[in-house]
Amino acid sequence: MENGRANMKPVTGISQVTCTAPVNIAVIKYWGKRDEQLVLPINPSLSVTLSQDQLCARTTVAASADFKRDRVWLNGQEQSVDAPRLQKCLGEIRRLARKRKHKDERAGDLLGSCVHVCSENNFPTAAGLASSAAGYACLVQSLAKLFHIDGDVSHIARQGSGSACRSMYGGFVEWTMGRLEDGADSVAKQVAPAEHWPELRVLVAVVNAGKKAVGSTEGMQTTVKTSALVKYRAEHVVPSRQEDMRQAILERDFQTFGEITMKDSNQFHATCLDTYPPIFYLNETSKHIIHLVHRYNRHHGKIKAAYTFDAGPNAVLYLLQDDVPEVLALLRHFFPPSSTNNSEREFVQGLPDANRKDLPAELLNSVGLEPSPGSVQYIIHTRAGQGPQVLTDPQQALLDEKGWPKKQN
Numbered sequence: 535m536e537n538g539r540a541n542m543k544p545v546t547g548i549s550q551v552t553c554t555a556p557v558n559i560a561v562i563k564y565w566g567k568r569d570e571q572l573v574l575p576i577n578p579s580l581s582v583t584l585s586q587d588q589l590c591a592r593t594t595v596a597a598s599a600d601f602k603r604d605r606v607w608l609n610g611q612e613q614s615v616d617a618p619r620l621q622k623c624l625g626e627i628r629r630l631a632r633k634r635k636h637k638d639e640r641a642g643d644l645l646g647s648c649v650h651v652c653s654e655n656n657f658p659t660a661a662g663l664a665s666s667a668a669g670y671a672c673l674v675q676s677l678a679k680l681f682h683i684d685g686d687v688s689h690i691a692r693q694g695s696g697s698a699c700r701s702m703y704g705g706f707v708e709w710t711m712g713r714l715e716d717g718a719d720s721v722a723k724q725v726a727p728a729e730h731w732p733e734l735r736v737l738v739a740v741v742n743a744g745k746k747a748v749g750s751t752e753g754m755q756t757t758v759k760t761s762a763l764v765k766y767r768a769e770h771v772v773p774s775r776q777e778d779m780r781q782a783i784l785e786r787d788f789q790t791f792g793e794i795t796m797k798d799s800n801q802f803h804a805t806c807l808d809t810y811p812p813i814f815y816l817n818e819t820s821k822h823i824i825h826l827v828h829r830y831n832r833h834h835g836k837i838k839a840a841y842t843f844d845a846g847p848n849a850v851l852y853l854l855q856d857d858v859p860e861v862l863a864l865l866r867h868f869f870p871p872s873s874t875n876n877s878e879r880e881f882v883q884g885l886p887d888a889n890r891k892d893l894p895a896e897l898l899n900s901v902g903l904e905p906s907p908g909s910v911q912y913i914i915h916t917r918a919g920q921g922p923q924v925l926t927d928p929q930q931a932l933l934d935e936k937g938w939p940k941k942q943n
């Protein structure tokens with residue numbers, strides 16, 4: 535992998551670029567737009583970009599004078615290229631390339647060509663695991679490299695999916711709300727790189743990898759229309775929280791980081807409940823995980839793990855490296871894999887030699903839940919990671935040398 539210049543190969547008139555991009559999980563949630571077209575949020579947000587070793591989108595884009603029309607394939611299936619968000623990203627990239635072509639003539643070179651886009655996620659799509667964030671960040675990064683557009687393009691990723699703008703950077707990233715009408719100042723900025731907090735770990739407990747009932751876009755529209763709480767949250771809660779969270783990250787203060795993370799997740803889900811008709815993203819397993827975390831923290835007299843939930847029942851836990859074995863053992867004890875689920879080895883992904891830890895009886899008593907086999911499908915162990923990467927090895931491209939999807943083996 536290389537983070538440098540685009541992998542432009544003028545093979546028989548074809549230019550091709552392949553990139554990967556990460557998922558991000560917000561600790562201050564974005565929920566609600568003030569402008570649907572431009573995807574401008576009603577409050578700023580802040581997230582942790584997750585390592586691409588476990589979760590990432592991979593996209594190859596190609597431009598050629600031989601292509602008859604723009605085409606796109608996602609996870610092996612051709613998709614309609616007319617999807618408005620895709621059109622928006624393509625249109626914005628071409629507009630920027632046109633604007634910049636007098637500065638760098640290569641930016642304009644491909645303007646007459648159609649593009650082929652092929653993308654894959656190495657994790658379930660549309661299951662509340664932020665696939666749209668990784669997917670649109672990857673698309674925009676690849677197109678920007680293809681058209682030789684340098685500099686920040688998070689305002690374009692934002693128009694694919696709001697949270698995607700935060701996946702344009704690694705580490706700890708904020709999305710500023712912005713004040714300008716055209717949204718030019720509503721962009722993502724890195725607060726600190728991933729290496730800033732090397733002990734921080736992330737456990738994603740996949741409760742249900744199926745497609746969710748109410749998508750984020752539709753859900754937040756109804757919330758903005760009907761919830762008084764979301765307005766109060768945006769005006770009176772998030773601005774100071776965002777600053778406190780930023781500070782907690784800069785100081786690596788896990789107590790404050792954890793407390794704000796949990797409170798903000800809870801308030802986001804409260805705005806969903808305050809929506810009319812209400813939206814329920816958490817299920818019984820999510821609620822049991824919330825209890826588990828609070829009882830675990832109470833047992834130790836401090837915050838050792840913090841949960842957050844996006845628009846779905848899957849739990850994301852932030853914790854420090856030293857506590858991973860204990861928290862994993864607790865999750866395994868109270869949410870053991872069912873016999874039909876998967877083998878023990880597969881239950882925790884991303885931690886090849888997860889040590890088994892014996893849990894003291896007092897801790898199990900403190901948590902005091904009824905074990906619920908099979909309700910957590912699997913757990914992904916990961917950490918903060920880097921922003922989008924360019925792949926230079928043609929073997930890793932999803933399109934062949936003529937710009938068509940490679941045959942799946």
Ligand SMILES: Nc1ncnc2c1ncn2[C@@H]1O[C@H](COP(=O)(O)OP(=O)(O)OP(=O)(O)O)[C@@H](O)[C@H]1O
Pocket residue numbers: 591592608653654655658659660661662663664665666667668669670672673749750751844845846
């Ligand atoms: N690799 C990708 N390339 C392009 N678009 C993608 C990619 N992955 C996902 N998408 C788009 O994102 C949509 C899924 O977004 P949706 O918000 O429903 O789910 P999610 O992102 O997994 O969940 P959430 O945003 O709540 O965490 C897909 O239907 C597709 O349009």
Ligand SMILES: C[C@@](O)(CCOP(=O)(O)OP(=O)(O)O)CC(=O)O
Pocket residue numbers: 559560562563564565573579666694695696697698750751752843844845
């Ligand atoms: C709960 C969230 O994950 C909501 C993400 O919403 P999306 O970014 O998926 O919504 P659109 O902008 O409509 O595409 C919180 C967050 O990531 O900040």
